[in-house]
Amino acid sequence: MTDAAVLSVRNASKSFGSRRALDSVSINVRKGEMIALIGPSGSGKSTLLRSISGLQTIDPGEGRIEAFGESVQADGKISSKVREARIRIGFIFQQFNLVGRLTLFSNVALGSLGRIPFARGLFGAWPKETQAAVMAALARVGVAEYAAQRANTLSGGQQQRGAIARALVQKAKIILADEPVASLDPVSARKVMDILRDLNRVDGLTVVVTLHQVDYALRYCDRVVALKAGKIVYDGGADGLDKTRLIDIYGPEFEDVFWEGAPK
Incomplete structure (x- = not known):
């Protein structure tokens, strides 16, 4: 290398x-x-x-x-x-790879799982730092207003932008x-x-x-x-x-x- x-x-x-x-x-x-x-x-x-x-x-x-x-x-x-x-390394898939029943916020917050205790993510007890990072990432890609919506109610473009936001929260x-x-x-x-x-x-x-x-x-x-x-x-x-x-x-x-x- x-x-x-x-x-x-x-x-x-x-x-x-x-x-x-x-x-x-x-x-x-x-x-x-x-x-x-x-x-x-x-x-x-x-x-x-x-x-x-x-x-x-x-x-x-x-x-x-x-x-x-x-x-x-x-x-x-x-x-x-x-x-x-x-x-x-953040991976963006063609079909978004979001969990449809979860909110866009929760989907994006999943990007932090490599750095926080798994149990906190499992129960949605996201640290304040993660919460702030999620909203900043959603704003960066232009979908912050949809944070509380379930992913399967969003358009394909909105879901894909959410997937990019997840990679940002991952700190890829x-x-x-x-x-x-x-x-x-x-x-x-x-x-x-x-x-x-x-x-x-x-x-x-x-x-x-x-x-x-x-x-x-x-x-x-x-x-x-x-x-x-x-x-x-x-x-x-x-x-x-x-x-x-x-x-x-x-x-x-x-x-x-x-x-x-x-x-x-």
């Missing part, structure tokens, strides 16, 4: 039966970067993100993943120190976001991406986000990593992804859906 890297993936492979979802993938993520992971469906984006967080084990062998200088996993086994790394230094706008309408999607970019630029959080919307990747992220059939086929600046490269990544059909105003 390099001195500047907060995440390091080395020769990581992952197989599901005969299909290799990741094929000797290596990538370093530096502190303060905002990186888009793009590629066709099934290219390995989500598998890579889940492997980085330790939610998915990689294949046995020489592959290893580190976060903040601590091992997350190696040789197909999750490290005994993974909890120390995970507490600083890295946010891994797996297709965070895939199920949102265009307006809500832009709001979520604006929040992620603001947290990156203003707060200095490191953000790695998987996206199907290539235009969002180019608009919001300075660095883009493209996967195809489990391999990294591009890793560089967003300005280096021209139409020819994108067609090579996604196939000739990509030109048929190429959006107006995209790179030529």
Whole structure:
């Protein structure tokens, strides 16, 4: 792991039966970067993100993943120190991953469980510090007025902003976001991406986000990593992804859906 890297993936492979979802993938993520992971469906984006967080084990062998200088996993086994790394990594899921029957406030407060006694969280006896942090996080993402509402009564965009607030209460230094706008309408999607970019630029959080919307990747992220059939086929600046490269990544059909105003 390099001195500047907060995440390091080395020769990581992952197989599901005969299909290799990741094929000797290596990538370093530096502190303060905002990186888009793009590629066709099934290219390995989500598998890579889940492997980085330790939610998915990689294949046995020489592959290893580190976060903040601590091992997350190696040789197909999750490290005994993974909890120390995970507490600083917030994971944003496509389907929000909120508890529908709980209020938005309680869902966001769950982000503090790694730092307070479990029993206090179980009974909702949140310390004053946590309560203040929850309301500040909800205000930061623009949904403080919905704090008392049950999560399942909120829109998708409001729930996703709540999920980001939970990562803030967790005091995450890295946010891994797996297709965070895939199920949102265009307006809500832009709001979520604006929040992620603001947290990156203003707060200095490191953000790695998987996206199907290539235009969002180019608009919001300075660095883009493209996967195809489990391999990294591009890793560089967003300005280096021209139409020819994108067609090579996604196939000739990509030109048929190429959006107006995209790179030529």
